[in-house]
Amino acid sequence: MSEPTVPTAAGLPAPELPAEREGAATRARPRALRGAAGRNLGLVVALVAICVVGVVTGGERFASVDNLLTILRLASILGVLSIGMTFVITAGGIDLSVGSVLGLASVWASTLATQAIAEDFHWIVMVATALLVGTGAGLVNGVLVAYGRVVPFIATLAMMAAARGLAEMIANRRTQVVNVRGFLDFFRGDLIGIPMLIWIFAVVAVVGWVLLNRTTYGRRTVAVGGNAEAARLAGINVRRHVMSLYALAGLTAGIGGVMMLGRTTAGSSTNGTLYELDAIAAVVVGGTLLIGGRGTIVGTVFGVLIFTTLTNVFTQNNLSISAQAVAKGVIIVVAVLLQQRIAERSRAVAT
Amino acid sequence: MSALPRRRWLLAVGSLAVGALAIAGCTSNTPEPSTPTDAGDSTDGGGLIGGNDEPGDTVTIGFSAPAADHGWMGAITKAALAEADSFSDVELVQAEATNDVNLQISQIEQFINDGVDAIVLLPFDGAALTEVALEAMRAGIVVVNVDREFDDPNAARATILGDNYGMGVSAGRYICERLAGKADAKVAEIAGIDSLPLTQDRSQGFADALGECGIEVANRVAADFTVQGGETAAANLLQAAPQLDAIWNHDDDQGVGVLAAIEAAGRDEFFMVGGAGSANVMRSIQADDTVLEATVIYPSTQAADGIRLARLLVQDKALSDLVEVEVPRKIQLYAPVVTKDNVEQYLPTAFES
Numbered sequence: 091m092s093e094p095t096v097p098t099a100a101g102l103p104a105p106e107l108p109a110e111r112e113g114a115a116t117r118a119r120p121r122a123l124r125g126a127a128g129r130n131l132g133l134v135v136a137l138v139a140i141c142v143v144g145v146v147t148g149g150e151r152f153a154s155v156d157n158l159l160t161i162l163r164l165a166s167i168l169g170v171l172s173i174g175m176t177f178v179i180t181a182g183g184i185d186l187s188v189g190s191v192l193g194l195a196s197v198w199a200s201t202l203a204t205q206a207i208a209e210d211f212h213w214i215v216m217v218a219t220a221l222l223v224g225t226g227a228g229l230v231n232g233v234l235v236a237y238g239r240v241v242p243f244i245a246t247l248a249m250m251a252a253a254r255g256l257a258e259m260i261a262n263r264r265t266q267v268v269n270v271r272g273f274l275d276f277f278r279g280d281l282i283g284i285p286m287l288i289w290i291f292a293v294v295a296v297v298g299w300v301l302l303n304r305t306t307y308g309r310r311t312v313a314v315g316g317n318a319e320a321a322r323l324a325g326i327n328v329r330r331h332v333m334s335l336y337a338l339a340g341l342t343a344g345i346g347g348v349m350m351l352g353r354t355t356a357g358s359s360t361n362g363t364l365y366e367l368d369a370i371a372a373v374v375v376g377g378t379l380l381i382g383g384r385g386t387i388v389g390t391v392f393g394v395l396i397f398t399t400l401t402n403v404f405t406q407n408n409l410s411i412s413a414q415a416v417a418k419g420v421i422i423v424v425a426v427l428l429q430q431r432i433a434e435r436s437r438a439v440a441t
Numbered sequence: 442m443s444a445l446p447r448r449r450w451l452l453a454v455g456s457l458a459v460g461a462l463a464i465a466g467c468t469s470n471t472p473e474p475s476t477p478t479d480a481g482d483s484t485d486g487g488g489l490i491g492g493n494d495e496p497g498d499t500v501t502i503g504f505s506a507p508a509a510d511h512g513w514m515g516a517i518t519k520a521a522l523a524e525a526d527s528f529s530d531v532e533l534v535q536a537e538a539t540n541d542v543n544l545q546i547s548q549i550e551q552f553i554n555d556g557v558d559a560i561v562l563l564p565f566d567g568a569a570l571t572e573v574a575l576e577a578m579r580a581g582i583v584v585v586n587v588d589r590e591f592d593d594p595n596a597a598r599a600t601i602l603g604d605n606y607g608m609g610v611s612a613g614r615y616i617c618e619r620l621a622g623k624a625d626a627k628v629a630e631i632a633g634i635d636s637l638p639l640t641q642d643r644s645q646g647f648a649d650a651l652g653e654c655g656i657e658v659a660n661r662v663a664a665d666f667t668v669q670g671g672e673t674a675a676a677n678l679l680q681a682a683p684q685l686d687a688i689w690n691h692d693d694d695q696g697v698g699v700l701a702a703i704e705a706a707g708r709d710e711f712f713m714v715g716g717a718g719s720a721n722v723m724r725s726i727q728a729d730d731t732v733l734e735a736t737v738i739y740p741s742t743q744a745a746d747g748i749r750l751a752r753l754l755v756q757d758k759a760l761s762d763l764v765e766v767e768v769p770r771k772i773q774l775y776a777p778v779v780t781k782d783n784v785e786q787y788l789p790t791a792f793e794s
Contacts, residue, residue, distance in 0.1 A: 156554040164547035263636035265568040267592055278572070354542050354569035359636055363540060401544065405536045405551050 132431070133376065133392035136424075140396060144403040152406055159285060165398040166291035167192075167349045168368055169391065172376075173298040174342030175369040176390045177335050180302070182315040182382025183235065183242040185336060187249035188343040188369060191227045192362035194257040195220040195347025200266040200357030213273035216351070221344040227253055228340015232333030246336075250366065257359035266357040277352025287349050294345065299387040311335065315382025372397055375426055496530040497756040502748060503552035505536040505545055506563040506587075511666040512694035513717045514538075516741035516792030517563065517588075524745035531752055542569040549573045552582070559583040559751035563744055567638075568592045583754045587747040589639065599750050600771045603739045605642035608776040611737045612689045612714050613650025615778045619712065620656065620686055627659045629682055631674055631690040631699055635663040643691055643716070659685075664695045671695030675702035685711040693719035693736060703732060717741070718779060720791035727784045735780045741792040743774065 144152035151157065171188050178185045198204065199220035208215045227249060234245040268274060277286050302308035310331055313321040322328045343362075350361050374380055375396060376389030400421060409417070502525065509515035518538065525533035534557060536548035542565050552560050553576060560577055564570035567589040574584050574596035586597035620626040630647060633640045640663070648658060660682045664670035671690070678688075679702060690696045693715045703713070715722045715736030722736050750768055753759070759766045779787045 151555055154554065157551065160547055160550040160554060163550070164544065167543055258636060261636075264638065264641075265566055267568050350543065353546060354566070355572050356566065356568040358542075358566055358569065360540070360566065361542070365541075401537065402547070402551065405548055406555075408534050409537075 130377070130386070130388055130392065133389060133396065137392060137396050137399065140399050140403060144399065144406065148403070148406040152403070157402065159288070161395075161398050161402045162288045162291070163285055163353070164401065165394050166287040167346050167353065167362075168365060168372065168398070169291045169394040170294045170342050170349065171346045171362075171365055171369040172372045172390045172394050173294050173387060174339035175366075175373050176298065176376075176378050176385050176387055177302065177311055178242075178339045179370070179373050179378050179380060180315045180382060180385025181311045181332060181335050182318065183332065183335065184246065184370070184380075185228075185231065185339045186243065186246040186366045187227065187231060187253055188339055188346070189362040189365035189367075190250045190253035190257070191224055191340055191343035192346040192350060192365060193359050194227065194253040194260075195223045195344045196350045196357040196361045197257040197261045197266065197359055198223045198357075199347060200268050200351055201260060202266075205268065205270055208270045208273065213270050213276065216268075216270065216273055217348050220347040220351070221341060224340045224342070224344020224347060225337050226340070228337040228343065229333065231340065232336030235336060236329040236333040254359060261357065261359045263359060268351055268355050268357065274352070274355060277349065278355075287353060290345065290349060294342065295387060295391050302385055302387055312383060312385060315379075315385070317383070368397065371422060375422060493753060493758050493761050494528075496528070497758070499530050499532060500559060500752050500755045501532045501534060501557045502751050502755075503534045503536065503549075503555070503557040503560045504562075504744070504748070505548045505552075505560070506538050506744060507545075507565040508538045508540045510540070511692065512719055512792060513666070513692065513739070513741050517744045520742050520792075521561065521744035521748050524748045528752060530756075531748065533748070540565050542566050545570060546573045549577060553577050553580050556580075557582060558755045559585065561585045561587060561744060561747040561751050562597075563587040563747075564589050564591070571596045583751055585747045585751045585754070587744045589637075594770075598754060598770070599747075599768055601743050601747050601750060601774070602772075603743060603774050604776045605639040605739070606646035608691075608716060608737045608739055609643040609646025609648070610650040611646075611776045611778050612716065613647045613653075615714055615735055615737075615780075616687045616689065617651060617654035617656065621654070623686065626656050626686045627682065627684060628656055629660040629678055629685050629688045630658050630662075631671065631678060631688060631695070632661065632663040633666045633691040633695065640691065647689060664692075664698075666692050666695050668695060668698040668701075671698030672702045673698070675699040676706070679703065679706045679708055687711050688713045688732075689716070690714070691716040693717045693722040696722060696733070700731060700733065708732075714778075718787060718791050720788065720793045723779060723784050723788045723791045726779060726781055727788070729781055735778055737776050737778050738787060739776060740774045740790070742790060746772070 171192065175185060175188060199216040204216055204219050231246050231249050234240045235242045238245070279286050281289055302311065310321065310326050313324065313326060314328055314331055318328050346362065346365075351357055354361070372393035373390050374393070376386060376391070376393030378385045378389060400418065404417070504521055504525075506518050506521070507514060509518055522533065522535070525531045534552065534555070536551070537544070539545050539548075545565055546569070549560060549562065549570065550573060560582055562570065562574060562584060564586070567586075568591075571592040574586070574591055575593060577584050578596060578598070584597045586600040588602050590600060590602060591597055616628060620628075628651060630644065632644055635641075644661070651658065660678055662674040662678045664674035671692070675698065688711055690699050690713060694717065696715045696719075699713070709732055711732060713733045715733055716739060718736050718738035718741070722733060725731055725733055726736065754768050760768055763769070777787070
């Protein structure tokens with residue numbers, strides 16, 4: 091509603107709080123920009139390297155439009171979760187429950203009752219259910235963390251267990267097949283040749299970018315993550331803000347649940363198992379600081395694309411299952427080291 | 442100034458490398474050469490000579506299965522790879538094993554993009570993979586569905602699956618026979634992953650068969666097909682039930698943990714029936730030195746048979762032992778009970794867990 095009254099909070103160039111803190115005010119902006127570009131350059135190099143390997147080993151098979159769409163469809167659900175996760179981590183928190191909440195949302199939105207109402211009324215009911223369930227679970231996390239003073243790791247760990255259990259209870263541990271034609275037609279359909287899931291990912295990413303980089307909400311998120319006490323003194327209602335961040339992460343989990351329903355045509359309590367870890371990995375590889383205070387949506391999108399492209403290249407090359415897992419671990423470390431190195435260098439050049 | 446930290450670095454990296462080498466030396470899991478009971482090897486032995494096994498046009502088969510997080514699933518993949526290897530005209534493309542349906546769908550999409558001739562698919566969740574299998578069929582690819590059935594019969598050209606309900610029935614009938622005439626017999630059940638339809642089918646079959654002789658399942662717990670899960674579930678069960686007459690455990694791999702818990706509790710007033718049919722368990726049945734006295738087979742060679750069916754389908758061949766000229770749409774395998782008396786017969790195709 092209103093700009094923060096104390097100028098320090100309002101004047102922060104959004105995701106670059108630490109950079110600004112160290113530097114002289116006059117040089118802060120160009121240095122910050124170069125830092126961001128440098129960090130993303132590392133990711134681009136990593137992604138290009140994976141693509142080069144893909145093209146060299148797979149040729150036409152890798153570099154086809156069909157394969158590109160396959161990669162993006164796979165990336166879309168994890169991508170949406172990771173956008174929400176970026177906000178939570180930027181503010182210095184963590185959300186381990188997004189995978190379970192995704193499963194719960196997908197189950198709740200595909201119960202016979204929900205589907206019956208959707209048949210009578212409109213399939214939007216299923217979407218609304220999933221989003222409400224996701225946001226609700228996120229709000230519970232948020233209240234526990236912000237007002238109950240429970241450590242985020244524990245609060246969301248509890249939600250991770252509880253949401254999965256609730257999903258099993260609702261689904262009675264069975265797979266619920268979606269038969270609402272309109273829902274399936276919409277979410278499995280295309281818009282100008284590009285699958286709907288990819289559109290949703292794109293829209294969420296753009297909205298997330300604007301929210302983090304161009305709004306007071308985003309600046310407050312960075313400020314809370316950088317130094318919650320300073321943010322509070324600057325007039326930010328830190329508790330309410332933190333609560334809203336977990337609700338936001340829950341909302342993206344709800345969107346992920348809808349997308350999962352569209353992709354698999356089935357709600358199951360096992361949907362989204364371990365997605366929280368994939369999302370955290372993508373966010374951190376993307377350059378968002380795990381301790382908070384710096385967040386980048388573009389980096390997160392790159393992080394997600396690196397992981398999914400990697401998976402794609404592995405499948406293409408018919409690598410043994412266990413070798414794939416080992417390689418994945420190595421590449422995570424290499425990507426992070428590479429990205430840190432380049433970020434450091436660009437910072438050194440700037441000074 | 443930087444000399445010291447650098448030397449420390451070198452030292453650290455060096456000792457890490459030495460440590461890694463030492464650890465790497467300990468990772469060998471090759472067993473002492475003994476009886477060849479590997480599921481993969483043994484399947485070739487039974488193959489027909491000539492006829493269908495004559496090399497034909499090269500067939501590219503895409504194979505995707507859930508993560509090998511328990512022995513049976515590991516054996517499924519191993520047997521499939523070995524089977525593909527045994528044919529000079531089969532080229533197998535294997536996708537990363539995963540329990541994430543989202544990823545498994547994208548693997549099938551990749552197979553479709555690559556234009557493989559056939560896909561052998563053991564879906565993590567049959568319902569979730571149905572649409573993409575339909576897509577593959579529409580693209581003219583032969584889809585062979587293994588173990589967990591699709592929602593739509595049109596999503597696969599051929600389906601090969603075990604008999605989960607039958608497994609429960611076999612276990613139930615065996616326990617009925619053993620406990621014949623015993624009043625108030627207490628029977629417990631340790632199920633696998635409860636969210637899978639296959640577990641529900643097994644439990645249904647078990648309950649139905651026990652019902653025929655008037656026994657009800659007194660205690661039922663669910664584990665997750667892992668040794669660790671089996672141990673936890675069994676330990677709790679034994680606490681809850683101070684006296685039992687029989688236990689049916691759905692899966693031999695989690696059975697390792699179940700037996701550990703039984704041993705820890707020092708209980709032996711009951712007998713136990715296993716499930717799936719691992720080589721370990723069969724050897725133990727042969728030795729007859731634990732409460733485990735029988736197991737019900739759930740064939741771990743289904744995917745290997747799936748590879749064979751896919752090859753026949755693409756090469757337009759028939760199942761030579763049938764009069765019918767086309768490969769059948771559906772093959773359901775039998776779930777026999779293995780006891781001390783017939784264990785010799787089944788040990789060669791048992792899987793090592």
